[in-house]
Amino acid sequence: MPRLRGLMAITRQSDSFLPERDPGVHEYRASLLSVFLHTDPRGDASLALPPEMQPLPLSEAIELIHQLPGGRTEEALATAEFKLASAVLVEQRDEFIHHLANLLGVEVGDPAAFRRALTESIQETVPGQIPGRFLSYDDIRNFAYRGLANPAPTEPPPPTEQTPVPPLVYPVYPTRERGLRKALLQVMGLTAKTPTPPEEARVRSAPQAARFLTSRPESTVDLETLVTTVDIPSESRCDFALLARTLDPRSWGPSPFWPECFQVEPTPDGRGFVPVPAAKATLRGTDWHGALFEHVEWNWNTFRAASFRNFLNIDYTVDEPHQTIDMRFSLFSCEGSELFVVSFDRGIDVDAGFQTVAPIPNPRAGGPRFQLRTVKNIRYSDLLDRRTRPPAALGSGQILSHLAPVVVGLWMNELVKKLYC
Numbered sequence: 001m002p003r004l005r006g007l008m009a010i011t012r013q014s015d016s017f018l019p020e021r022d023p024g025v026h027e028y029r030a031s032l033l034s035v036f037l038h039t040d041p042r043g044d045a046s047l048a049l050p051p052e053m054q055p056l057p058l059s060e061a062i063e064l065i066h067q068l069p070g071g072r073t074e075e076a077l078a079t080a081e082f083k084l085a086s087a088v089l090v091e092q093r094d095e096f097i098h099h100l101a102n103l104l105g106v107e108v109g110d111p112a113a114f115r116r117a118l119t120e121s122i123q124e125t126v127p128g129q130i131p132g133r134f135l136s137y138d139d140i141r142n143f144a145y146r147g148l149a150n151p152a153p154t155e156p157p158p159p160t161e162q163t164p165v166p167p168l169v170y171p172v173y174p175t176r177e178r179g180l181r182k183a184l185l186q187v188m189g190l191t192a193k194t195p196t197p198p199e200e201a202r203v204r205s206a207p208q209a210a211r212f213l214t215s216r217p218e219s220t221v222d223l224e225t226l227v228t229t230v231d232i233p234s235e236s237r238c239d240f241a242l243l244a245r246t247l248d249p250r251s252w253g254p255s256p257f258w259p260e261c262f263q264v265e266p267t268p269d270g271r272g273f274v275p276v277p278a279a280k281a282t283l284r285g286t287d288w289h290g291a292l293f294e295h296v297e298w299n300w301n302t303f304r305a306a307s308f309r310n311f312l313n314i315d316y317t318v319d320e321p322h323q324t325i326d327m328r329f330s331l332f333s334c335e336g337s338e339l340f341v342v343s344f345d346r347g348i349d350v351d352a353g354f355q356t357v358a359p360i361p362n363p364r365a366g367g368p369r370f371q372l373r374t375v376k377n378i379r380y381s382d383l384l385d386r387r388t389r390p391p392a393a394l395g396s397g398q399i400l401s402h403l404a405p406v407v408v409g410l411w412m413n414e415l416v417k418k419l420y421c
Contacts, residue, residue: 024072025256027064029299034061035080036410037403039087039096056301062103072256075148077103079413082144089119089135137218138234141413145420219405219412227350227379228404230412235360235368238421243357243370244285244318246418247325249292251284257411260295263288264311273311289315291332298407306400308347309335323370325357334381350379374416378408 034056056064065076084100087093094111100118101108108114122135122143221228236243245251253261263281264273273291282288292314297307311332318325330352337347353376363369380400400407 024069026299026302027068028072028076028256029297030056030302031061031064031068032076032079032410033299033407034058035083036406039083039093040406041087041091041093042405058099059102062099065103078144078148078417079410082141082413082417085118085122085140085144086137088115089122089140090137141234141416142420145417148417148420219409221405225379227377228408230374230376230378230405230408232374232412232416234372234374234416234419236357236370236372236419236421237368238370238419240320240323240370241285242421243419244320244325247327247355247357248284248288248316249312249314249327249329252294252415255414257298257414258294258296260293262293263314264291264293266291285318287316287318292329293335296411298411306338306347308337310348310351311335312351323357323359325355327355329353337381346381348378349381350377352377372416372419374412376408376412378404380404 035058037055038058038061055061062080065073065080067073068076080103081100084096084103087096088100094115097108097111097114101114119135122139125143125146126135126139218232219228219230238246250261250263252258263276265276265280266272267274273293275293276290290313292312293309294312295307295309300306311334313330313332315326315328317327331348331350334346334348334351353374355372355374357370357372360367360369360371
């Protein structure tokens with residue numbers, strides 16, 4: 001579809017009209033962010049933050065995971081198990097053996113014996129494992145995620161044409177969190193007042209800085225451009241039709257990190273977007289080219305710290321005869337964002353990437369059938385550049401960008417965990 005142009009009219013359901021988050025969503029996001037922050041191989045990215053902004057200690061995060069309601073404990077355990085086991089077995093970081101043992105509910109005697117036993121357990125379950133080969137991140141994902149239920153994504157109920165779309169309003173945070181919010185706002189040089197109405201929104205496209213590099217670690221940030229690149233190679237034994245439906249961008253939400261996600265089309269005047277009617281939408285898992293609205297949230301401890309609402313250009317191509325999938329996405333416009341209690345008309349200025357699926361020639365008996373690669377490039381806007389007097393503190397966009405390898409790495413692992421059948 002041609003690149004969309006025009007002003008961004010808000011023609012979606014606002015956050016305050018969304019259903020209340022399921023029980024445990026905030027605790028789920030907080031505990032896993034703590035695990036990813038503390039195990040970050042570059043060093044804990046939160047160490048540069050003042051004491052009042054420190055994340056949950058890792059021991060408390062593990063305790064919180066075991067207390068999550070419903071099926072969230074199983075989901076969070078799998079993600080935390082992958083991250084801690086990777087730190088111990090792939091990165092050889094013995095300081096996390098005790099935390100991994102606490103997560104698994106086992107006693108640790110000899111650390112070397114514990115690591116050896118865990119390695120053998122994983123090797124026995126990895127399909128097509130070659131004896132003597134070192135474990136990879138993907139091996140540990142397969143071990144951690146393969147026991148999770150993986151139902152095929154279902155088509156959501158179509159939006160009703162008669163339902164009026166309320167105006168965009170920002171939610172009011174619970175009273176009990178005001179003290180901590182106040183400290184956060186003071187640290188970042190903000191004030192908790194209603195922001196000045198933004199100027200006319202302008203379409204922003206992803207700059208050329210979002211380059212696709214062929215060989216990168218899982219998650220990195222370029223300190224010159226502040227573009228974060230998350231690059232996750234993976235393999236899957238899932239059926240191709242299930243992969244096609246699961247990887248369809250319309251299947252990203254709703255989830256703990258994506259409260260809303262749906263296909264949209266431009267309004268007749270070209271000034272906004274509306275949901276695509278069910279009669280015009282293709283089935284999930286088939287080709288489509290157009291625009292997607294996504295609402296993404298993440299927590300800092302147990303309260304929601306930031307949310308971003310974006311329109312993305314999507315090209316999703318499924319070649320069933322050749323068993324390949326190619327998905328490309330780029331930022332059309334950031335509708336707006338919220339950082340703590342302050343709202344902005346911007347938030348992300350780079351959001352681009354791709355996902356590919358190709359069959360593995362002559363797969364090993366019982367081994368994976370498909371090779372996947374998922375790449376995402378993202379950069380947060382410096383939200384404080386027009387709201388603070390010089391000399392200003394470090395811009396929030398820079399803070400978010402330095403934390404982005406951890407935060408976006410968590411998001412992407414939540415997506416790929418569905419691929420281990």
